[in-house]
Structure formats: C-alpha cells, structure tokens
Amino acid sequence: MMVLENRIAGMWKNRYFPLTLSFLIFFLNSSHAQTSILNSGIHGNFQFDGQLYRPDSLIGSPDVPEDFLNNGYANLIYEKENFAAGIRYENYLNPLLGFDRRFKGTGITYRFFTYKKDNLQVTIGNNYEQFGSGLVLRAYEERSLGLDNAIDGIKVKFQPLPGVYLKGIVGRQRDFFSLGEGIVRAIDGEWNLNESIKAMNEAKTKWTIGGSFVSKYQEDQDPVFILPKNVAAGAARINIINGGFNFYGEYAYKVNDPGMVNNYIYKTGEALLLQGTYTVKGFGLTLGAKRIDNMNFRSDRTATGNQLFVNYLPALTKNHTNMLAAFYPYATQPNGEMALQAEVFFNSKAGTWLGGKFGTDFTINYSRAQAIKKVSTNDDFGYSSPFFEVGDEIFFEDFNFEINKKISKKVRAILSYVYINYNRDVIEGRDGFGHIYYHVPMLEVIYKIKTGKAIRTELQHLFTDQDQRNWAMALVEFTIAPKWSFAIFDMYNYGNKTPEKQIHYFNTNIGYTFNSSRISVAYGRQRAGILCVGGVCRNVPAANGLSLSITSSF
C-alpha cells in the first residue's frame, strides 16, 4: 500500500478558508447584503472535465489506479456599482493525466475584491495582470496547460491625468495550492498621447508609449552561488496606429538572474518584439520579429515547467487547430531564440476568376525560430551573444496556406497545407531525436443540409519519415444547431515502422448545448504528444477511455 500526500493543499485550505467564509457570511447573512445581491449582479461559470481511463498497452497509456480522474472549476463573481468580489473553487480528484500531480486536492484558489473610486482602483487578493505584451510581467490563467500564476497581493490602478495610466502590484504567485517563495513587485505606466494632448485628440495617428519595471525578491540560501536576492527587469514599448496600419514594439532587459532554467549563469537577459499589421478591406499583412536572450523570469529561481512564470514570451508561430498539423507545436525557448513570422490574407471578390461565384479567401503564413549566436565565455556569465547575429540551429519552421471557398449556397470547402520542420531535441528537451520534417494536406468540407443542420468532414494526411511516420485522419461531424453535435473521427498511424503500433485512434463525441450550458461525452484514444498555447506547452500522455465535459455559465 502506498500513501499519497499533499500537505500543501491542506495549508492552502487552512489559510484561505476563514477569509472565504467571512467573505460569504458578509454577503449572505446580513439583510442588507441580501438586498444588495438581489439588486446587483452575481455571475459565474462552471467547468468539469472528467475521464474514465482504461488500460491500453498498445498506445502506452499509463495505468491509472483511480480509474477516474477529474479537473473542476467554478467561478463566482459579485458586482455592484464600483465594487466587485469573487472566488474560484478548484477540484482535482485526482488531476487528469498530463496535469501536474501537485494539483491534487480541492480548495479556493482564487479570491479577490476590488473597488474603484475617482481615478483609483484597488484590488486585494489574487490578481491577473499584463504589462505590454508580457515580456516582463504577465499573470494569467491557461487552464488547458495547468498554468495559473496569479499574483496574490495588492494591485492599484491610478489615472493621475487624462491619458496617463499607472499600475502597481505587489504579491506572491500561485504555486499549485500554495504560494511561491518569491515576492513580485511591479509598476507600469502608459501614456496615450492622443488622450493627453488636446492638439492630438483628433489626430489620425494614435500614439501610445509605456514602460514597466518588475522586481522579484527571493532569499539566497544556495550553498554554492552568491545569488541576487532582488532581480529586476524593465521594458519600454510603443504603439502607433494610423488607419489600417498598426505597429507595436517592445524591448525588455533583465539583470543577472541565475536559476535552474538558465543553469545558474549571471548573464543579463534581453528581449525585443516587433509586430506590424496592415489591413484594408480584402487584404491583410502581418509581420513579426523577436529576439529573446536569457529571458526566463520566474519568482522562484528553482522553478521549472509551467511553474511561477513572471513574464510571458510569445511564440511567433501559427497555432494550428487541425489535429495532424498540431502534432508537433512550438514552445518558446527562453534561453535564446530569434524568430520571425509573416502572414498575408486576401480576399478575391465574387465574380472574379479567382473568387468564383461567391468569393474566395487566401491565407499564406510563414514562420521560423532559430538559435541566437552564443559565444562561450567560460565563466559564470555563461556566454556572450551579439544582438543581431543568428545561430546555426533551426528550432522550428512552418509554411502553410489556406484556401477558403464557398462553392455553393450549401457547400463551403477549406483546402490547406502545412509544412513544418520541428527540432525535437530543442523543443522537447530530449536527446538524439533530431528534426521531424512533415507535410500535412487537409480538406474540410461543410455542407448545410438545411437551416440549423450541417455536416462537416475533414480529411488530413501527415507525411513524414521521422518519429511515428505517416498518419491519416478522417472526421465527420453532424450539427443540429444550436443544441446537438455528433462527431466521429479516426487517426490512423498506418506508416509506423513497428507493425503492432500501426494503430487506429478512434474517437466519438456527442455534445448537447442548452442555453449557456454544454455537456459533451467522448470516447476513444488520445495520442501522446504536446499541447501548446502561445508557445507555452505541457506534455499530454496517451490515454484511452470515456470523458465527460460540462461547462455552464450564468
């Protein structure tokens, strides 16, 4: 027999339970509060994801002693005039496969109250916040990744002058059911020139500039290194908008921050992000470039995985949603990368040769992430890196296009193609696997039978000589809007070198939606892989079984 313990969960519950209880009693027990609730807004939402696992040695799904695992979340928000308060209950009994086992348990993981008076807004409790694009601070929740780095503390927003916005926050970050060791202190200022300067009020060109400063504190108890207890990072940004043109640029700098991820080097960190878009009717162009060098920034220097991020480093790659194309997604490399992305969209009007009778949309996208040049310094700084020099190693490359065409009043077809060069060793932190080069052509057809009823089909094929080699996939989905959806699909790894691993990953799914609630039940196999959202990833283990998902909001 074995014993699984999670005392942290208990601590969390003990620490916050009295506060939460007081909070609820305050609102629910006084007659005045009852009236307030009735005359103001309470809203919330609920999500439950559960799965009944069954052993499947063919796909390598791990044995689940509990058989059934679930993740559950419920938010309750109360708002009245300039006041708002809320809590979130989370339940992992035990966490779904692929989620960190340290989530095991239940408790109130999020609670806050906020009020706004004149130009001042104060929030006490858990805070989500982002400065600029997040290069020096982004506290957010991404449930599908098991990521929640909310800052538990105090946040103040203040507008001293028209167009000038100041934010300050102090606190500690959520670490599963506890709080991280480090303290985060952060301020941000943004100046909207058009709002501040009368002469620019009506100007066609809109200017916004901003700056951020973030500092984290953590004790130095390391017996080997003399570690900086206070680590600071700063950023400056600019946003210019003129008609269909939009430019955003941000530069961030971080002082010495030795930690687990950068292997305890003392080099400073830098990041530059440039993004430009140009859109007019029927045409859009997006260009992006970035450079990241030693910018892993966490409130605990020993943290790894998706734990205790202070900042966010966006990925300049397309987030593919088609199953086979999304097999090998890109994860941002905080220790160093240079990346660029370009995307062109254009619409060929109806009645033209390209557009046909109903018009056609074309999208072409290219992105590439590559190493930065690093020259070893053989000291505690680790390396030096010339700012504009690119390293030799390609981390990720993606070329894709999509043609979206309405063929008749009842039929729409989407033809797309993806080519990806995926450096598995770098992205997954593994050894000896090299690159995976793959091509995925896809055809999606939507046929409207009559109003509210439609059939959608997808055919996809993945060609590669690496990893598990070729895959084929077919999907049929029948929708009776707005309530029912039925889907059935199969992914077949027919090209696997090992005959017994030429497996079908068959899945069925039924969804029922009523008002703002949805229940869906699915049964089938899940392939082991990686799930990424915005360049942040988690491993997804192989699984087989019945899953149930319920979402609801009020």
Add this chain to the structure above:
Amino acid sequence: MKNIHSYLIIFVVSMFLSSCDVVEGDKREAQIGVVDTGCVFGIDTTPDIRKVLAEEYTGFLCGNCPEAGIYLADTLQRLFGEQMVAMAVHTGFFSIPCPGGACTGSQPAGAFQNDYSNATSNDWGNFFGIALYPGAMINRFSFPNNFQFPKASWSTKIAAEIAKPVEAKIRLKKTLDQANREVSLCIQNRVLVQQPNPLKLQVVLVEDSVMDWQLWYFHTPEYVPDYFHRHMLRESINGSFGVDAFEANAAVGSIQTTGYKFTVNSSYDLNQTAAVVFLYDANTYRVLQVEEIKLK
C-alpha cells in the same frame, strides 16, 4: 493635490528602482567542502560498470515506508549488489518532528524529536515535487514526468537502468584524519558516452543504520523506538544541486579530477558514514553514474 500625486509616484518609482541586486565579483559561496586541487589518480584498470542511484523518499512518520525501506536496503541491495547505491531522503510532511506535520498527538512522549530532513533533502523534495511516500526516483530518469515510482516497480526500473550502456565513470579515494574527523575525498570523472547537455557533480554524505523512532503500520507496536534508518542522506558537500563537471558535448575520454576536504559532523557515526558521488545531466537531472565510498 497634483503635488501629492507627483510625490507619491516619485516615491513608488524610486522604491522599486532600488529593488535590484547585481552580483559583482565572485559569484560562488565558499562550500562546506573545500575544493581539493591536489588529487592525483593512477592508470585506471578497473572495469566500467554502470551503477544506479535508488533514491527513496521517506520520513519517520510514514507508516508505510519501513517495508519499502527494508525492501530497498536488504532485498534489492542483495539482488543488485554494488550496481545499486541506495539513499533514503527524509523530507516533507512525514519528516517533520513532533509536534507538527504528521504527528497526531498519539505518539509516545519524547518520540520523533530529531529532525532528519536537511537543506539538501528539502531542496530536492521541493524541486522534484515529491508527493509519493514511499516512492523512489531511479537515476532520476524521466523527470519531470512519471519519475516517482512505487515500491512494486523498483526492481524492474533498476534492472532496466543497469542494462543501459555505461555513460560515465567515477573513481573515488579518500583519506581520513580520524582524530579531527577530517576527510579528503578525491574524485575522478570520465566521459564514456558523449552527452549533449552539461554534466554536474554531486557529492553527499549518507549515514547507515541510524537508530531512532519510526512509525510502522504493519508492526506491533506501531511506534518502533529502535528502528534502523538505512542509508540516510545527511548533507551535501557541494550544494544541493552540485557543481559543473563537464560542458555539453564533452568528448569521450574527457577527464575531470577534483576533490573535497571537509570535516564530518560530530553527530555522524564515522563507521556508518559514506560519501555518495554522482554525475547527472544538468538539464534533465538524469543520473549517469554513481559511486559510494565509506569514510572509514
């Protein structure tokens, strides 16, 4: 009012701007063990054998742990012989002395007063997110996914690790000044298979057969006053996560010779204390090779 705003902003900004430490000059603390640069090794004529670190996480208030500990220290040690190095890491909820942690108040008076957790065991417990008691990491492989194993799978995991190629070699020799409890430990590391990541060297002390209280569910009485805690991790000589040994892609045959001089804590029994030395991948934490040497 505007002046108050300005002063407030200036105060906040200046407060924040001062929150930044740049470490100038020497960036390393003096270690518990002082690096010994005088180590010399002769020609190596010993066979290259792969040894496996079996790192059990336990605590004296973990009632299911004794059976696992005995299984590791007796059954598996006999089975794998010198190819397995056992280490019991006391940390977490079950290692907190009474009152506190898992103490329910029903423990015998005076029991569970000694704290066998230490800076290194706690750092490891926190970093690896140990939640399985009794559980073990075997060469720390597959971290961070599915790396804590229950007792039932230890033997197969250890056998699987032993069967892998020998990737590195560690040679040890020591001298002991018994009167002053001073040890000079010489270490020679050699790369046998090129590794894509840097390697780190970890040196810790373990003490065997420490007699003290243990909760044992399948024993009568449950509270055992004279339980022998086997292979207990006592402290690290070179920090909780060791020091750099080899850079990434170090050539096959690369050798590092180093050593430490240190004084053994007076509470440890010199007859039962050993140094455990291991090389691990600095990025994945996978242990490539481990060696153990008794101090006396």
